Amino acid sequence: MAEAILTLSGVSQTFPNGTQALATTNLSIAAGSFVSLVGPSGCGKSTLLRIASGLLPPSTGQVDRAFSAAPGDVGFVFQDATLMPWATVIANVRLPLEIAHTPAPDAQAKAMAALERVGLADVASSYPRELSGGMRMRASIARAIVTNPRMLLMDEPFAALDEFTRFKLNDDLLQLWQANRWTVLFVTHSVREAVFLSERIVVMSPRPGRIANDLTVQLPPTRDANLRLSHAFADESARVTNVLDQAMEHTP
């Protein structure tokens, strides 16, 4: 296995109001891997992601990253697109570069390249409200990858989309990941989505949030849209669903 790019040791989170969102958790993510985080609502997935991103300092424990914590090394895709409505699509994508004082022509070129990668080059100068939900999500992904991050954190990025769009974006994301080998930590409610995309699935259970199971997805590493129709995929989805159900049952 490749070296760990992110390690959480003894991390827990208790919010000021007393909610224990995360019990003591250890998690290590291998560089270049695609890991999904699944679990019922409120089990601390978003909390774990925010801790991994450095946005939320954990109550206890330690977060180690195998790269400089320089801004731009971590890309974050929020559950809703979280674009600035007053800025054009390309201006939104340029933002991380502009914050880092990248020279303007350079930032423009990189932002355009990122938009091309998610297939949005032709709406670069539109405003977010002129895009569909799926296009906004892709713009948000373009913004997350524009800095060429070492690690990409995605919090249920496709939850609000219809199944067709979701499949399409899953395929696109898979391709991008296979081409670039970022480390991806991906939160989702959908077992099928997790199985389709990831090499490894971390199952969480609630009250307090903790890791209930850690599975390696037994599917070939190189995948495409056809995988969704295969028996192997159906079987693997069933297996993971089972494990998830067990995690739920053991909930006190």
Next chain:
Amino acid sequence: MKKLGHFLLPYVFGLVILAAWEGGVRMGDIPEYILPGPVAVLIALRTNFGELLVGLGVTLQVTVIALLLAAITGAGFAFLMAQSKLAERMLFPYAVILQVTPIVTVAPFIIIWVSNIFGVLLILAWMAAVFPIISNTLFGLKSVDINLRDMFRLYGATKTQTAMRLLIPSTLPHFLSGLRIAGGLSLIGAVVAEMVAGTSGEKSGLASRLLEASYRLELAKALACFALLGLTGLLIFTALDWLSRRLLRHWHESATDASQGGN
């Protein structure tokens, strides 16, 4: 055709009212010092046009400068309060007191403390206008999208970058809606201030001329002042509304085509 009728409706309504007024005044033989008809008002407007225009200039000057000051200080005040819960807790009650105090009751003190009459008018009009700007801007600053805030933090944005690229644009619609309310209040403030401060002579504004004319029972002229003030209020609102739409046209629901159906 139907659209044209829709557009003309308020004007037709106004004309009918004016015609009824004129007719009533003529048929009832009501003397001009009790109630002049609209024609007499128009004539008064024409004969005193130069004088009234100077008056309007003075009032407008007070209104606009007070509004600008209210915009700058109000936004600054709100920004200060948004910095910390403590600052808000400390300052906001005073903003409310500023709002609920009728400016007529503070005018006598201001007149004693400030010798410059223009300064007095400015302070009073500012007092009338500043609160909606403070309160709307503060609301805007507090409702900035939490995820966008996180995103700026993630990329290590400085305080200045966050202010310029996130806080200001995100708060702009709220600020502008405060400004639109403040525009009318500033004019009202300027008019009330003139009336209580009792300005007179060459440099006096439209409100003072209105009072003067009514003391002399020149009701037609007083009503002409009144009409001009009303028009000015409408003009200020239209201008601010235009500014707001112009600044927000690309992105804010309030300024997009969908919300402009009526026009």
